Amino acid sequence: MSASNQPPANDGYRVLALMLWRERWLMIATFLIVALAGLILVMQLEKSYTAKASLLVRYDDAYVYQPLLGDGGRGESFNLEQIIQSEIGLLRADQLKTRVLNEIGLREIYPELANEYAEASPSERREIFGAAIRTVRANLGAGAAPNTSIIDVSFTHDDPQVAAEFLNTLIQEYLQYRRDVLLGEIESDADTPRDLYESRLEEANNELEVFLSDSGLGDFEGARQALRDREARVANDLLQAEADLAQWRARLSSINGDLTGVPQEIEQYVENDATGRLLELEMERQDLLTRYKPDATPVREVEQQIEGFRRFLASGGGEGAGMRRVGPNPIRQALESDSLEAEAQVRALAQRVTALNGQLRDIRDEQLRLQNLAPEYERRARRVRAIQTTLDQVAERQEQTRALRDLTADAADNVRIVETAEAPTQGHSIKKVAFAGVLLVAGFLALVAGLLHAFLTPPPGAAPARRKRRDNRGSHREDVTHVHHYEAPPKERLPVLAMVRRNPA
DSSP, rough: OOOOSSSSTTHHHHHHHHHHTTTTTHHHHHHHHHHHHHHHHTOOOBEEEEEEEEEEEOGGGGGOOSSSSSSTTTOOBBHHHHHHHHHHHTTHHHHHHHHHHHHHOOOHHHHHHHHHHSSOOHHHHHHHHHHHHHHHHHHHHEOTTTOOEEEEEEEEEHHHHHHHHHHHHHHHHHHHHHHHHHHHHHHHHHHHOHHHHHHHHHHHHHHHHHHHHHTTTTTHHHHHHHHHHHHHHHHHHHHHHHHHHHHHHHHHHHHHHHHTOOSEEEEEEEESHHHHHHHHHHHHHHHHHSOOTSHHHHHHHHHHHHHHHHHHHHHHHHOOOSSEEEEOHHHHHHHHHHHHHHHHHEEEEEEEHHHHHHHHHHHHHHHHHHHHHHHHHHHHHHHHHEEEHHHHHHHHHHHHHHHHHEEEEEEGGGGEEEEEOOOOOOOBBBBBHHHHHHHHHHHHHHHHHHHHHHHHHTTTTEEEEEEEEEESSSSSEEEEEEEEOOOOOOOTTTOSSSSOOOOOO
């Protein structure tokens, strides 16, 4: 096809405009109907009032981690942005909304939903209350400017008094709710049934005491330790006694061996007159000297006798002569005394060894009895220890809970109300915006209606046409189709919408 046979590029737009012009009355009617319906709906919209309040979140030491035990993580803290976002999250919590709705009443806030709620079934009531929560969520606003500790809270409602009341109640419930969140777990831990564990411990101790009493024991572990100490002491005494017994037996044997060579009697002394006679002569000489001179004859005679006796005695002439005296041997007597003492020690030590062996047997029998009682005692003692450990943990947990409650009490009070909500005097309406949206929707629907009607309705002057075509077998078949022919007025010179491209022969 040559360029001269191509239709103008803007002919399609002109045809489209002509088609819409023909459907103008339909489009106008559609527009007016939709606009009128939308206007009626828009006029039913009422003004909404937004109540506003603000809160101050103070940053203090309560946000700094202070562990109760140890120093792990000490000094770590949240930044201001994290704290603000956490508080905003609490303000937007659905549980808080539920508290406010229950506090004020659903009928006071949303009367229409309250009427439906009163007539609904239990399952439907949950859905209606959920719808109220969603409505509150859509009308509640909470946010803070960057790097500020002020949280702005707002609530929108058709009634300004209800908006202010709802927001003030929300803030009061929020302050209590955050205390419950921060201290709720602590309070629940403080309510641990300590008395229950104390009663269990008392019962377990009573059972253990009855068992020990029936076994003839006061303190099982003490008794076992005492037996071990006593066994060690008795064993040591036994070893010492056996060693002493062996020593005394050896001494007794040695003494008995010495006694065999010692006579029972010995000669004590021999009495003769030679010595006495010599003494008498000495005394006589002294007496003579008192009366005579030393060279006198009587004195010299006595001296000669004295010299003779001395020579006699010096030569041993008087040895063994005289009266003899015989008596018991003192050495043998001493050895016999030592032998008797050794025999007594041997008998005493033998009896001591026998007694110590008996004591050691008794101790070991008692240890065996305690060993047989040990499993039952351990079972009961383990139960007592386990309950005692649990009770100690509960008591420690309660003390930690009290300390943690004291530490976190300040964190629950670090939010201050800067501005309470007042009933707004100026409302805002979206009627203009809504009506503008209605006009846009009405125009769009009118355009769509016109296009659909133009394309789906045959234009006047359209007639069926026949055309033939040859199938693959060479036969002819007639197909009747409806071809839309637009008879353009002579003045408008309607262009051809489509052209059939012909292949050159």
